[in-house]
Amino acid sequence: MILCIWETGAWHTSKRAVDCFHSTRLTGSQSSVNAFLQILPKSAGVESDAMPLKLSLKPGETFVVNGAVVRNGDRRGVLLLENRARVLREKDILRPNDATTQAGRTYFAIMQMYLLGEVDGPAYAQTAEALAGLLAACDCDEDRDAVLEISADVASSSLYRALSRCRKLMMADARGAE
Numbered sequence: 251m252i253l254c255i256w257e258t259g260a261w262h263t264s265k266r267a268v269d270c271f272h273s274t275r276l277t278g279s280q281s282s283v284n285a286f287l288q289i290l291p292k293s294a295g296v297e298s299d300a301m302p303l304k305l306s307l308k309p310g311e312t313f314v315v316n317g318a319v320v321r322n323g324d325r326r327g328v329l330l331l332e333n334r335a336r337v338l339r340e341k342d343i344l345r346p347n348d349a350t351t352q353a354g355r356t357y358f359a360i361m362q363m364y365l366l367g368e369v370d371g372p373a374y375a376q377t378a379e380a381l382a383g384l385l386a387a388c389d390c391d392e393d394r395d396a397v398l399e400i401s402a403d404v405a406s407s408s409l410y411r412a413l414s415r416c417r418k419l420m421m422a423d424a425r426g427a428e
Contacts, residue, residue, distance in 0.1 A: 303331040305339075312340040317365055336364055342413065352387045353423050356380040356400070357416040364409040377404055384419075393419065 305313065307322040307329060314320070316335050331337065338361070349358040359377040366373055381401050388394045396419050403412035 303335075303337065305329040305331070305337070314338045314343065314365055316367070336367055336410075338365060338413075342417070351420070351423055352380070352384045353416065353420045356384045357413065357420055360400070360404060360409060360412050360416055363404070364413060369407045369409075374404075393422075 305328070307313070307327040309322060309324050309326060311322045312319060315331070315337050342361075344354060344358050344361060346358060349355045356377070359373070359380040363369065363373045363377055368374065381397060381404065385394060385397045385401075388397060396415060400412045400415045400419070403409070403415065
């Protein structure tokens with residue numbers, strides 16, 4: 251059996267599980283719940299494509315897993331996450347007072363969505379507003395295209411990819427400011 255726990259925007263699984271999920275009809279009360287649990291029969295020759303995430307940690311390194319702040323001890327460590335989770339390393343966390351540019355404010359809004367596991371509601375509205383501001387502030391077509399790609403990632407709940415693209419835009423802004 252393949253056990254699949256569906257959590258909006260938090261993880262992906264095998265194509266077989268996705269097809270089964272899309273063919274399932276949810277009632278109103280079921281769709282209001284953020285998680286959907288389904289047990290699928292494992293077909294012959296169909297293996298799960300999930301792969302553990304390996305985090306190599308420096309002494310004292312901090313990271314966030316599904317909203318919980320975790321700190322490594324005084325030695326190097328390795329952590330294997332066997333299922334999908336929202337993980338963000340300390341170096342990728344932007345504090346509110348460090349979000350001073352439009353790209354930084356957009357990154358912070360997307361980061362909040364990612365860490366909270368929200369794909370709609372107030373966090374989405376804040377992100378949409380930040381993306382609109384970032385798009386308006388773009389000087390060239392290349393930057394506009396990058397913002398539109400970030401926006402598409404947010405709309406499709408690919409929040410980690412949106413964070414990565416936004417981080418590149420922030421670095422480009424920092425290089426341009428120098």
